[in-house]
Amino acid sequence: MKETESEELSSASPSCCPPPGSHSAAFPAEAPGCQELEENRDMEKVGVLTAEVVSSCVSNLGRFGSGLHHLYHHLSLPSQDLSDVSVLSKYVHLEMLELPHNKIKDLSCVSHMPYLVTLDASHNEISSFFGFQPPMNLKEVNFSHNRITKMEDLSAYSSLCNLDLDYNSLSEITGLEQCFKLTHLSVAQNKISRISGLHSLPLTHLCLRGNQLERIEGLENLKCLQVLDLSLNRITSLSGLLNLHLLGSINLEKNMISEIQECKHIHDIFLLRDLNLVGNPVQDQPDYRLAVIFLLQHLTVLDQEKVTVEEKVSSVNQFDPPLDVVAARDHMTHLVYQLMQPQVLYDSTMPTTDSPYPMLVLTGPQGCGKRELTHRLCQELNEYFAHGTSHTTRGPYFGEEDGIDYHFVSEEDFQNMIHMGKFIQTMQYGGHSYGLSREAIEEVAREGLACCVHMELEGVFSLKNSYFEPRYILLIPTQMDKYMGHLTSRDLYTQAQIDMAVSRVELYANTNRQRLGFFDNVIPCDDWEEAYQSLRQVVKEYLLLEEQEEGDNNNRGSPDNTSNGHEPEEKLPSPRAGSGALASQSATPIDPSDPSYRNYFTKIQAELSPQKNPVELASIRRREHLVREAMVGKSPGVYSQLFKSSAQSAPSSLQNPDPHLNEASSSDESRASSALTVPGSAGGLNDSVEPLDISVLGHNLETLKDQTPEATRPGTDLLDVVVSPSSDKRPGSNNKPILPPIPAGRKTPASPSPATSPRPSPHPAGGEGGDVDREG
């Protein structure tokens, strides 16, 4: 093959034949004669390029014309100290010419190279801009490191794709209007102070590094731009990059960008992956890196460092934390501050851990009516509920009363309260702080009532982290016009506040959609009267008042109801829905894993089993006693103490000589009193999950009750007493289903602390009993 080529080459250049197989020959259209070669050798010393040198530096042999001629297409003469390359005008077939690092001033020889595609004349002394006739196919030109001061019209160079003009003395970009194929332009290290002349070029890569730019401008129409280098300029703002939707990389190293907010200008460039702001004053801003990562969430590299997943998560948690994160932080804060205070046992503390203090939370967007409904409910059902009054730093509206609507406090006092560990939860809303204090709940608990509060969604999230287990009822507007009209008519809010409130309706709706069971009920609140009736109905069902009323009616209708000697059945969860679709909690079919299910069947089983003889009963009681002791041994002393005190202080109708029964009754009572709590956590009367209700005990409660004289008397059944509508329902009497069973020692603690010292209650809780030290 090589031989054939050589033969062809020889025939194409008879006057200057290279040795066969040698690459040391170039093949100009008319090869120089031997005499000329001699002359060239003489001139080499003064930087004149000779044909001999050329023939030693060519490469890339290829066919030409008819295919019978072979020619070298590439010539590379780097760092040869050449100043005169006019000999090249005879090499008309060159496609690539590389002459970097020479002393060339004149490139007019290129005019004779119509096939030239690539020209590298970097690091020379050229001052004339494209001083040659345009080769038709010229695509890549490198004139970097020369002495060009002015760009001229390049409209004849229509094939130009890549132009490098770095390190010249250009002060303006001009003459490129017709370069419709120019995709790469580099004009780094010049004297350009304003970006212009780029029009709608199809540039994908643009480098303007090391100029005197102060503004990013004139790039609006570069829709194809992908890589932009503006480093080493004096740019102060990132505006001017809008609409460059394909931009993937921006280098702004060593500029004068000082504000993180500048990143907002490039926020919508979704393909932006790489941003370099090294050496800008903005880097000194607090949380600079996370802030930029947050604003530009598509970045994978910032300041030449990879953006990690951890950084992305931290940035979101820091600058737009999800509700859960806000709530977790809020809860942590209050918990830690609270733990730093002397620990006391609170009035809302229940005797057993499975029966949380009953609370009702109405939530919904601002002005949806939840505050009014809360107050109305507390007024109507004042035997059961009292309002837990939050603190706020906002000033009172006309007609609002301190201590009733809110505790109005200064921001300073609010902060002090936080640091004193006074709050259960807090939140910022509309520029003000709101918080539910521990004392607000305790005040209500001291009355022997359940606490009813209203709050925004964030408060609910935070409260869900605490050990309180309230019922949450969502009041949601469904008719936006009506809701907005109501907000407007209140004449309290600016348009921005109204917009915010309205926009948050969706937040509530989404939470309800996405977090099944997050709210216990949802009530539309477009009509407040209807909403109240629904709320009332729902709450009554929580309190089991509906069943009681029904039960009463039934009892009245059929007095022989219990004449068979059986105790009235514990009611299973009501199959009726409370109100609306989300009131279906009580309508859910009984789940075998549900404790009430287990309890129900234990009871059925107990009733179906043959009567135990006295020996068996004694054995069961002994085992039960052992288990109880073991349980008590595990529990903190003060709780077991309270547990007993509670039993002692129960109303006389509940007193039983059997200590086990007293414990059981107290326990049952507390569970029954927690009818407001969510199923599964504490449960109501129907959910009396006896901790000792394990198979080894069999029918413990039933058996024990059988042995008490009271249990045999109609109307004094333990469970009956707790829920009977006819029973004493004085606040604090321990008989109300929702009441926390308040130990007798509560009213006169041995050494009251400021946090627990009770204010005189109009309704003494529980019976008379021994003092219990409530301090933890």
Ligand SMILES: Nc1ncnc2c1ncn2[C@@H]1O[C@H](COP(=O)(O)OP(=O)(O)OP(=O)(O)O)[C@@H](O)[C@H]1O
């Ligand atoms: N402790 C709290 N935690 C969270 N949110 C609270 C708390 N206390 C009150 N809020 C809620 O803060 C929002 C603003 O309350 P504010 O009383 O200032 O507004 P409002 O215009 O009277 O609205 P509303 O009639 O709903 O109470 C209300 O939605 C309110 O329920």
